[in-house]
Amino acid sequence: MKRILRLAMFSVSALAIGTASASADYTLHIIHINDLHSRIEPVSKYDSTCSAEDNEAGECFGGVARVATKINELRKELEGENVLVLDAGDQYQGSLFYTTYKGDVEAEFMNHIGFDAMAVGNHEFDDGDEGLAKLADKVDFPVISGNIDVSQSNILAGKIEDHLVIEVGGEKIGIVSALATDTVETSSPSDAVTFSDEIESLQADADALAAEGVNKIIALNHVGVTKDMEIAGAVTGLDAVVGGHSHTKFSNTEEGAMAYPTMVGNVPVVQAYAYSKYVGHLVLTFDDDGNVIEATGDTILLDASVEEDPEVVARVKELAEPIEELKVKVIGEAADDIDGSRDVCRAMECSMGTLVADAMLDRVKDQGVQIAIQNGGGLRSSIDAGEVTMGEVLAVLPFQNTLATFQLKGADVIAALENGVSQIEEGAGRFPQVAGLKYTFDAKAEPGSRISNVMVADANGEFAPIDPEAVYGVVSNNYMRGGGDGYAVFRDKGMNAYDYGPGLEEVVADYIAANSPYKPYTDGRIQAADAAMAGETAVAVPEPELPVSTLTSGAPVVPARTHMVARGDNYWNLARKYYGDGQMWSKIAEANPDMDADNLTIGAELVIP
Structure with a gap:
C-alpha cells in the first residue's frame, strides 16, 4: 500500500x-x-x-x-x-x-x-x-x-x-x-x-x-x-x-x-x-x-x-486514425540508413545533420542565403534505408519549427559556432550541423575559443575564409533564431529576420522527394581539431622505421586492442568506454581508416589503440 x-x-x-x-x-x-x-x-x-x-x-x-x-x-x-x-x-x-x-x-x-x-x-x-x-x-x-x-x-x-x-x-x-x-x-x-x-x-x-x-x-x-x-x-x-x-x-x-x-x-x-x-x-x-x-x-x-x-x-489504434494517412504517406526513398543518433549528431558531423542543413539551404538558396545552421538536438531519430514516410520525417523533426532567414556578420557567425560547441562534453543539443560552411573545433580548448578554420562557400561552391566584417545570409529554424539552445546572437544580432517560413519537416520531405533515392553522406565539413591536425602533420612526418600505429609520444608502446562492432556502437561511445572520454573518438577513427564512421558494420573488428 x-x-x-x-x-x-x-x-x-x-x-x-x-x-x-x-x-x-x-x-x-x-x-x-x-x-x-x-x-x-x-x-x-x-x-x-x-x-x-x-x-x-x-x-x-x-x-x-x-x-x-x-x-x-x-x-x-x-x-x-x-x-x-x-x-x-x-x-x-x-x-x-x-x-x-x-x-x-x-x-x-x-x-x-x-x-x-x-x-x-x-x-x-x-x-x-x-x-x-x-x-x-x-x-x-x-x-x-x-x-x-x-x-x-x-x-x-x-x-x-x-x-x-x-x-x-x-x-x-x-x-x-x-x-x-x-x-x-x-x-x-x-x-x-x-x-x-x-x-x-x-x-x-x-x-x-x-x-x-x-x-x-x-x-x-x-x-x-x-x-x-x-x-x-x-x-x-x-x-x-x-x-x-x-x-x-x-x-x-x-x-x-x-x-x-x-x-x-x-x-x-x-x-x-x-x-x-x-x-x-x-x-x-x-x-x-x-x-x-x-x-x-x-x-x-x-x-x-x-x-x-x-x-x-x-486505444492507440483509435487515437491514430486521424493521423494515420499522413504518417504512412511515402515521400521518397533512402539509399542507405540516415544516421540521426543523439551521440553522433551532438558531437560531430552526422548524415542526418547534413541532410537537414542541405535541405534548408537548398530551399532558400535563391534568396541570397549562403549558410545553414541546424542544432543537432533538433534531430530526434534516424531513418533506415528504403521507403521514407512522412511519419519518419516527423519523428526526426517533431517540433513544428519553421525556416528562419536573417543576415549576420561573419564575426557573429563565428560566435554562433562557438556557442554550438561550448557544451559538447555534456552532449548538449546546440551542436551546429551546417551547410555552405566548414569549420574545425577543438573540444579540449576553453569554451569560446574552440572554433577555427571557418570557411564559407560562394555561388560556385568554392570555399574561402569567412570575413568577420562581411554580412552573410543565414537560414536556421525559428527556435534557434529566437535564442534557443544558447543562440542569443541570432536573436540579438540577426538583421532583416523572417521567422515564418515553411515547416522544417516539409522542407526536408520535399528535398528527399526531389533527390530520391536520397544517398546519405558526410563530407568533412565539420572537423575535430585532433583529426584535422593528424591529417595535416601526416604529410610532414618522415617515413618511420616502425609502423605509425606503434609510435607514441614518449610513453611505452601499448599493444592495440580490438573490438567487435555490436548494434548501436559508434566511435563516440567506444571512446567513452575505452578511454573514459568521448572526445577521443578521432583516435579510433584514425586507427581504422577503412571503416565508415557513420555506418559501422556489425561484426567488423575495430582496432582500439
Whole structure:
C-alpha cells in the first residue's frame, strides 16, 4: 500500500511512530522510465516510426502497449513487495500524437499504467507554462521539480511539488527532483518560472526531509547523466539517483552501456535510455538506519518478446486514425540508413545533420542565403534505408519549427559556432550541423575559443575564409533564431529576420522527394581539431622505421586492442568506454581508416589503440 504524505500535516511524534516500526533489510523496487518523447506506437531500431508490418514481423521495440505490459508484469511478480513506479520526465514531444493531441494522450496512458510520481522534463515546457499545467492537471499522481519556482506563474502556481514523501510498505520514501537549469534555452518556460542551482536545491530538499525523520531519499532528476553523477557525489542524504534527459543507456548485458547501476561512492545512479525502448528495475536494500547496503537491477529491453497490452493497442489504434494517412504517406526513398543518433549528431558531423542543413539551404538558396545552421538536438531519430514516410520525417523533426532567414556578420557567425560547441562534453543539443560552411573545433580548448578554420562557400561552391566584417545570409529554424539552445546572437544580432517560413519537416520531405533515392553522406565539413591536425602533420612526418600505429609520444608502446562492432556502437561511445572520454573518438577513427564512421558494420573488428 502506498500513501502520499504532505510533511507539514504530520507532527514529530507521528513521524516517530512511523519510523519506530521499521524493520531491518527493507527492500524497495523502483520501476522507472524516462524520455518517452511521445513514442506512443512501437519504434524501429533507429527510434523512429515502425510500420505495422515490421511490428508484426517482430522487428519493433517499445511503444506504450509494451511499457504497460512490462510494468504490469513486474507488479505481479513483485506482489507483496515494496514497489514504486517513477518517470524521470520528457513524456512530451516527439511524434504526431503529441503534435495532434498536445499531451492528452501521454497523460491518458500514464494514468492507465499507474505511475507514483514524475519529474518535470524540459520538453514539458515546449508549449509554455500551459503545456506543463495541462499535464499536471490531467495525471493522477504528483509532478515534481524542486529547483523551479512556479509561485509567480498564474498558470502553474500550486501545481508542481518541490518534493514529496510516499509511504510504501510502512516506510516513508522521500523523493526530491531537479530539472536542468538550461531549460530556459532548450524549451519555453515563461519568465515567471525561475530556476535555482540543481545541487543546492536538492541538498536543501534532502535536508528538509531528513529533518522530518525521512531516511530513505531518492532523487528523480531530469538533468542528464553527467550532472546526475555530480549530484550523487555532492548531495548528502541521497540513497539513489534515477535520471533522464541524456538518453543514456545503462545495461549489464549490452556492450558499450554504462553499468546498471553505476555507483558514485555508495549512491547508485541509473537511467533507462529513452523512446519507450527500456524499463528500468532498480532494487535497493536498506538497513535499519536507512543506509543502502545493496543496489542491483538492470534495464529490460522491450523487444518483440514483450507482448503488447491489447487494451492499449486498441486505444492507440483509435487515437491514430486521424493521423494515420499522413504518417504512412511515402515521400521518397533512402539509399542507405540516415544516421540521426543523439551521440553522433551532438558531437560531430552526422548524415542526418547534413541532410537537414542541405535541405534548408537548398530551399532558400535563391534568396541570397549562403549558410545553414541546424542544432543537432533538433534531430530526434534516424531513418533506415528504403521507403521514407512522412511519419519518419516527423519523428526526426517533431517540433513544428519553421525556416528562419536573417543576415549576420561573419564575426557573429563565428560566435554562433562557438556557442554550438561550448557544451559538447555534456552532449548538449546546440551542436551546429551546417551547410555552405566548414569549420574545425577543438573540444579540449576553453569554451569560446574552440572554433577555427571557418570557411564559407560562394555561388560556385568554392570555399574561402569567412570575413568577420562581411554580412552573410543565414537560414536556421525559428527556435534557434529566437535564442534557443544558447543562440542569443541570432536573436540579438540577426538583421532583416523572417521567422515564418515553411515547416522544417516539409522542407526536408520535399528535398528527399526531389533527390530520391536520397544517398546519405558526410563530407568533412565539420572537423575535430585532433583529426584535422593528424591529417595535416601526416604529410610532414618522415617515413618511420616502425609502423605509425606503434609510435607514441614518449610513453611505452601499448599493444592495440580490438573490438567487435555490436548494434548501436559508434566511435563516440567506444571512446567513452575505452578511454573514459568521448572526445577521443578521432583516435579510433584514425586507427581504422577503412571503416565508415557513420555506418559501422556489425561484426567488423575495430582496432582500439
